[in-house]
Amino acid sequence: MSEPVTAMGGVAASGGIAGIREAERQGMVTLRGDLSAPAVGKAVKSVTGMAVPGAGTFAQKDGVALCWMSPDELLVLCDYGSAEGIVQAFDAASGKAHLLAVNVSDARASFQVSGEHARDVMAKLCPVDLAPGAFGTGMFRRTRLAQVAAAIWMPSDDSFQLICFRSQAQYVFDLLSIAAQPGSEVNHLCSTG
Amino acid sequence: MLILTCPVCGVTAEETEFHAGGEAHLKRYGPGSPDEQFEEYLFMRENPRGVHFERWRHVYGCGKWFHAARCTTTLEVFGTYPAQTLEPPAGLRKTISKKRPGWIWREFS
Numbered sequence: 001m002s003e004p005v006t007a008m009g010g011v012a013a014s015g016g017i018a019g020i021r022e023a024e025r026q027g028m029v030t031l032r033g034d035l036s037a038p039a040v041g042k043a044v045k046s047v048t049g050m051a052v053p054g055a056g057t058f059a060q061k062d063g064v065a066l067c068w069m070s071p072d073e074l075l076v077l078c079d080y081g082s083a084e085g086i087v088q089a090f091d092a093a094s095g096k097a098h099l100l101a102v103n104v105s106d107a108r109a110s111f112q113v114s115g116e117h118a119r120d121v122m123a124k125l126c127p128v129d130l131a132p133g134a135f136g137t138g139m140f141r142r143t144r145l146a147q148v149a150a151a152i153w154m155p156s157d158d159s160f161q162l163i164c165f166r167s168q169a170q171y172v173f174d175l176l177s178i179a180a181q182p183g184s185e186v187n188h189l190c191s192t193g
Numbered sequence: 194m195l196i197l198t199c200p201v202c203g204v205t206a207e208e209t210e211f212h213a214g215g216e217a218h219l220k221r222y223g224p225g226s227p228d229e230q231f232e233e234y235l236f237m238r239e240n241p242r243g244v245h246f247e248r249w250r251h252v253y254g255c256g257k258w259f260h261a262a263r264c265t266t267t268l269e270v271f272g273t274y275p276a277q278t279l280e281p282p283a284g285l286r287k288t289i290s291k292k293r294p295g296w297i298w299r300e301f302s
Binding site for chain 2: 055056069070071142143149
């Protein structure tokens, strides 16, 4: 029996202006289908108990989160062990809806950036307005992290979580570590500057 | 640098989050059409100084294609509109006319 591991073995970097840590194993299910179709909304509701989140946001309930990726894609975040069950539940609930659910838990790497300068670190890497009034908890943004695609959101006011493709985990970890080097505070986005 | 708003997901971002897809509203003629039309489809492009219409893809975001109208000299973006459009929408053309009176792009003005 193979034992699933994260891309970087739970690596962490501290000592910089923000803490960088690889997240625990995370269950992920990609759901493709026209999110505006009532049948798809119904299937999502019956499996997760949540309505389809609006563009650029995510919703969570009972340890399951629904993230809006595009008008025809949702990312379901859940416990690693329950991803397969969610896929089967979607298969059963899809009915006549044109819907595809796939377990992609091992396709991506996930990192957490935390600390009062977390916004500084992320703003160095993403072409996104991360000012406190412009980006906050509840939002979900797919964007670019230096040269690779990523999706970012804020679990709390001073921390970010991001996902990237697993093959790019080392690159993303290096990026984050360098962007969080000691003494590299920008102080533009935090009031403590 | 261009600041574009994706009409699909509503995100406003600078151009490095997008990918340019060349000129907008190219028409591909069907089987039996003359070589000249195929040549036009393949090679003939506008190269305007001023108002231009292009296809863009929100490659690091929602991944969808859309259209954008912009000025090639000032990099002002007049607006973006869905990919499922065969010609520049009337409202947008009016907006451009206010800012660039007398503009012409292919058969549109």
